[in-house]
Amino acid sequence: MAEARQENRRVLWGAGTPRTLRAHWILRELDLVYESRPIGPRTGETQTPEFTSINPSQKIPVLQDGDITLSESAAIVTYVAEAYGKERGLVPTALKERARYYQWCFFTMMELDADTTYVIRRHEDLKHLYGEAPNAAKAAREIFRKQAGVVEKTLAAAGPYILGGQFTGADILLTTCLTSAVRRQIEIPESLRKYVDRITQRQAYQLAQQANQREN
Ligand SMILES: N[C@@H](CCC(=O)N[C@@H](CS)C(=O)NCC(=O)O)C(=O)O
Structure with a gap:
């Protein structure tokens, strides 16, 4: 999280599930550049101290966008659509x-x-x-x-x-x-x-x- 904040990077954590797909999809709808950390469920990758500090519920997807860290796929889709897709009417x-x-x-x-x-x-x-x-x-x-x-x-x-x-x-x-x-x-x-x-x-x-x- 610190990394994404410092460099104002956009980082998406999670891949391999329909819920993580939602987050990748909204970012791709808007052609947004992001770094993908394709950690998966039931692999132990959501249980690491680093990821737990980002999302205490140890679930993917998580989006770090500058100073905001968001979990919950529906919240991520809605946030990205509102922040970057107003003119596209995505929300x-x-x-x-x-x-x-x-x-x-x-x-x-x-x-x-x-x-x-x-x-x-x-x-x-x-x-x-x-x-x-x-x-x-x-x-x-x-x-x-x-x-x-x-x-x-x-x-x-x-x-x-x-x-x-x-x-x-x-x-x-x-x-x-x-x-x-x-x-x-x-x-x-x-x-x-x-x-x-x-x-x-x-x-x-x-x-x-x-x-x-x-x-x-
Ligand atoms: N309501 C959450 C559910 C997230 C969720 O349950 N993610 C699962 C993968 S689909 C997960 O991260 N499980 C943790 C694990 O199995 O390690 C959302 O829609 O984002």
């Missing part, structure tokens, strides 16, 4: 539009990430670490499907992006949750597959995918 400036932006960010992070996809990941793929919990994983799949249905209706009523005509940081969060769901064999409606296919064609997404590789 709406009008209060009520911004309120809808927050609504979709929080909805996505809770309903499609923490409450569902992450429960499934923890108790299926990572059951050796977190324990087997088939009922919890089954319920999480059902909840995901139900909440994905809400997204489907919203996009059908006023797409092509979750806030309507404008691509925003909320689409970054949503897309990464939907791609994670597909990877976990959670069925998503055809229209959401098309949404993902369209958005993942963005050059910034492709560049972020490369940057998010652990071997980089």
